Amino acid sequence: MNAGFSQGNMGGDARTQDLIRTVADISNGLMNEVSKVIIGKNENLRRVTVGILSNGNMLLEDFPGLAKTLLANTFARALGCKFKRVQFTPDLLPSDIMGTYMYDQKSGEFKLRAGPLFSNILLADEINRAPPKTQAALLEAMEEKQVTIEGITHKLPAPFVVLATQNPIEQEGTYPLPEAQMDRFLMKMSMGYPDRAEEKAILARRKLRGQDEHVVEQVTSPKKVVAMQKALETVHVDPAILSYIIEIVQRTREDHRVINGASPRASQALFKTGRAAAAVAGRNYVIPDDIKGIALQIISHRINMKPEAKIRGITGMHIVRKILSEVPVPVIQPA
Numbered sequence: 001m002n003a004g005f006s007q008g009n010m011g012g013d014a015r016t017q018d019l020i021r022t023v024a025d026i027s028n029g030l031m032n033e034v035s036k037v038i039i040g041k042n043e044n045l046r047r048v049t050v051g052i053l054s055n056g057n058m059l060l061e062d063f064p065g066l067a068k069t070l071l072a073n074t075f076a077r078a079l080g081c082k083f084k085r086v087q088f089t090p091d092l093l094p095s096d097i098m099g100t101y102m103y104d105q106k107s108g109e110f111k112l113r114a115g116p117l118f119s120n121i122l123l124a125d126e127i128n129r130a131p132p133k134t135q136a137a138l139l140e141a142m143e144e145k146q147v148t149i150e151g152i153t154h155k156l157p158a159p160f161v162v163l164a165t166q167n168p169i170e171q172e173g174t175y176p177l178p179e180a181q182m183d184r185f186l187m188k189m190s191m192g193y194p195d196r197a198e199e200k201a202i203l204a205r206r207k208l209r210g211q212d213e214h215v216v217e218q219v220t221s222p223k224k225v226v227a228m229q230k231a232l233e234t235v236h237v238d239p240a241i242l243s244y245i246i247e248i249v250q251r252t253r254e255d256h257r258v259i260n261g262a263s264p265r266a267s268q269a270l271f272k273t274g275r276a277a278a279a280v281a282g283r284n285y286v287i288p289d290d291i292k293g294i295a296l297q298i299i300s301h302r303i304n305m306k307p308e309a310k311i312r313g314i315t316g317m318h319i320v321r322k323i324l325s326e327v328p329v330p331v332i333q334p335a
């Protein structure tokens with residue numbers, strides 16, 4: 001399955017489809033493994049897989065107890081990646097997540113004591129409880145894939161993906177995420193409550209396991225994840241798809257109910273996730289459904305509504321749904 005990532009395959013066009021098929025095989029194996037633990041959330045598993053392949057950060061906004069931590073941990077284990085969880089609190093300092101230099105008496109030198117940012121998958125739990133200075137430190141890590149400690153810049157391990165959570169109803173003692181930081185999340189999604197059948201399946205599997213701990217098989221490795229991310233560059237994006245992306249994003253800025261629409265970062269995010277969605281489906285070309293299937297999660301959180309629209313309960317989701325229903329869908333032929 002993983003032979004497609006030998007060094008000789010990364011260059012030539014002749015084996016592009018084989019390369020993408022390998023990405024699809026590993027991605028679907030990953031989702032199948034995680035679905036053994038996270039029940040009934042297959043669409044979210046696909047979105048997280050697309051997010052990881054796109055090397056992007058994701059925000060999970062939901063109520064407590066809906067398996068957000070379990071989701072991040074299970075993905076990390078199946079990917080063979082180093083996982084760290086940080087509970088964000090009002091007294092959390094930048095050094096608590098980045099690390100600090102400590103004096104080593106044996107060597108007589110200051111050595112870096114790395115913080116939890118030095119991981120592959122970081123769960124930033126209740127991110128909006130951290131003070132702005134700590135949020136800013138995380139922002140550098142999310143955007144640049146590096147941190148600066150006492151003037152020295154350190155590259156973070158690859159891949160590096162932040163899965164952040166926040167509670168939609170918890171307002172007291174929180175620091176709302178600034179627009180600039182919201183814009184740096186590739187996507188925002190919600191897990192949602194399980195239905196009756198799903199909740200029954202969760203209990204049935206717990207009974208069958210005979211223990212609280214979940215057994216997760218490793219499907220791939222951090223090195224192969226990076227190779228999969230690079231392989232997306234071979235996925236063809238038709239000019240008509242580019243125009244489709246631009247039209248969707250531009251219209252968010254033209255709606256009279258909006259203060260400011262999605263930034264150019266949104267169109268870049270749709271471009272990247274469209275390629276990732278195509279690869280997961282085993283295609284080396286993007287179709288409109290790849291864009292439509294993820295657009296709500298990519299764009300909605302980047303739209304800032306006018307106060308009168310907020311009062312009427314209109315959200316970014318409403319704006320994007322309306323745009324997707326109105327923009328003509330291009331017809332794309334296989335590459």
